[in-house]
Amino acid sequence: MLLPWQHTIFQQLQQCRRENRLPHAILLSGPAGIGKQALAEAFALSLLCESPHTDGTACGACHACAMFHAGSHPDLHRIGPEDTSKNIRIDQIRALIETLSLRSHYGRHKVVILNPADAMNTAAANSLLxxxxxxxxxxxxxxxxxxxxxxxxxxxSRCQTLHMATPHPEEAASWLKSQLEAGQETETLLALAGGAPLTALQLAEDERLASRKQMLSDWLQLANGEGDPVRLASNWVKPDAALPITWIYGWLTDMIRLRASQTTRLNNPDAKATLQKLAEELDLQRIYGMLDRVQDAMRLLDSQVNPQMILEGILLYWRNLPRTAKNN
Ligand SMILES: [Zn+2]
Structure with a gap:
C-alpha cells in the first residue's frame, strides 16, 4: 500500500508510464525504513492491474489485484535473501532469468522486485547484467x-535511479501516530529511527513486546504470591493503562481455552506453557470471575476512576485468588 509521503514519486512513475518512457530497470534508493518496498509493491500492482484508475493506482477488484493480494500473482517476482543467508545467490538470479524468458501469464507486465539489491553477491550481480x-x-x-x-x-549504470528521501517530519509523525496505540511517544520513536517511519513503528512494536513479556512475568509472580500489586500497578499504568488490561483479558481468555483443551487460535501462542500452568492451578469458575472483573475494569477506564487504582484492584484480586497446591 502506498504510504502518504509516496504520492508524488508514484505519480512521477505513472507519468513516465503514460508517456511510454518507463525505464525497464529502476534503482529505488533511499534510507531504510521509509517504505521502498511499499512503493515498489504499489507500483508493481498498478502495472499488473487489469483496469487501473486514471491516476494509475490499482482498482483493487480485478483478478490480477486479487491474485496480488493473495500473494500469488505469477507475473510478480520478489527476490531477496533466502533462509538464513544474507546474500541473493546466483542460482536465484538464474532461476529468475529463466522465468522471465517465458511469456507473461496474463499478457501484461512482468515485474521483479529485488530487495535489497545490494545483497546480490558478485556472481549474482554479474549474471543479472x-x-x-x-x-x-x-x-x-x-x-x-x-x-x-x-x-x-x-x-x-544500467538502471535509472530514483531517490526516495526521508519523509517530512510532520508527515511521518502523523502517519506513525495513526499506527500506534494512544500514549506511545511518536516524536521519541521517530528520533530514535532517524526519521524513518517504518523503523519507528518496528521499534514501537519491539518495545510493546518487551513490556508485555515483562508484565506476563510479573503476573506469574503474583500468582506465586510474590511481588507487590501496588508497585506493579504504578509501573504498568504507564504509558497506557488500557494496554495491560487488554493483555490480561487475552491471557484469561487463553486460560479458559486451555482449560477446555483448545490449543488453537490462542491470543498468546508464545505464552502457552505459562498460561496452561496458571489455568491448571485455578478453578474454572474463578477464571470466569476474574474475567468479569477485567471486563468491569475496561468499562471503568472510560470513567473518572483513577486507572492506577483500577489496575491495583485487578492485580490484588489476581494475587489473592485461591489456587490449588501443586503436585497433589
Ligand atoms: Zn485491478
Whole structure:
C-alpha cells in the first residue's frame, strides 16, 4: 500500500508510464525504513492491474489485484535473501532469468522486485547484467537499496535511479501516530529511527513486546504470591493503562481455552506453557470471575476512576485468588 509521503514519486512513475518512457530497470534508493518496498509493491500492482484508475493506482477488484493480494500473482517476482543467508545467490538470479524468458501469464507486465539489491553477491550481480541490458519484453525490474554504493557500477549504470528521501517530519509523525496505540511517544520513536517511519513503528512494536513479556512475568509472580500489586500497578499504568488490561483479558481468555483443551487460535501462542500452568492451578469458575472483573475494569477506564487504582484492584484480586497446591 502506498504510504502518504509516496504520492508524488508514484505519480512521477505513472507519468513516465503514460508517456511510454518507463525505464525497464529502476534503482529505488533511499534510507531504510521509509517504505521502498511499499512503493515498489504499489507500483508493481498498478502495472499488473487489469483496469487501473486514471491516476494509475490499482482498482483493487480485478483478478490480477486479487491474485496480488493473495500473494500469488505469477507475473510478480520478489527476490531477496533466502533462509538464513544474507546474500541473493546466483542460482536465484538464474532461476529468475529463466522465468522471465517465458511469456507473461496474463499478457501484461512482468515485474521483479529485488530487495535489497545490494545483497546480490558478485556472481549474482554479474549474471543479472545481461538481463538489465536487454530485458525480455514488458519486463520491469525494480532494484531496491538503502546502500546503492555497494552495488557494482555496472549494475547502477544500467538502471535509472530514483531517490526516495526521508519523509517530512510532520508527515511521518502523523502517519506513525495513526499506527500506534494512544500514549506511545511518536516524536521519541521517530528520533530514535532517524526519521524513518517504518523503523519507528518496528521499534514501537519491539518495545510493546518487551513490556508485555515483562508484565506476563510479573503476573506469574503474583500468582506465586510474590511481588507487590501496588508497585506493579504504578509501573504498568504507564504509558497506557488500557494496554495491560487488554493483555490480561487475552491471557484469561487463553486460560479458559486451555482449560477446555483448545490449543488453537490462542491470543498468546508464545505464552502457552505459562498460561496452561496458571489455568491448571485455578478453578474454572474463578477464571470466569476474574474475567468479569477485567471486563468491569475496561468499562471503568472510560470513567473518572483513577486507572492506577483500577489496575491495583485487578492485580490484588489476581494475587489473592485461591489456587490449588501443586503436585497433589
Ligand atoms: Zn485491478
Amino acid at each position: 545481461k538481463t538489465l541490458e536487454e530485458p525480455p519484453p514488458d519486463t520491469i525490474l525494480l532494484l531496491l537499496s538503502a546502500r546503492p554504493s555497494r552495488l557494482p557500477a555496472t549494475i547502477r
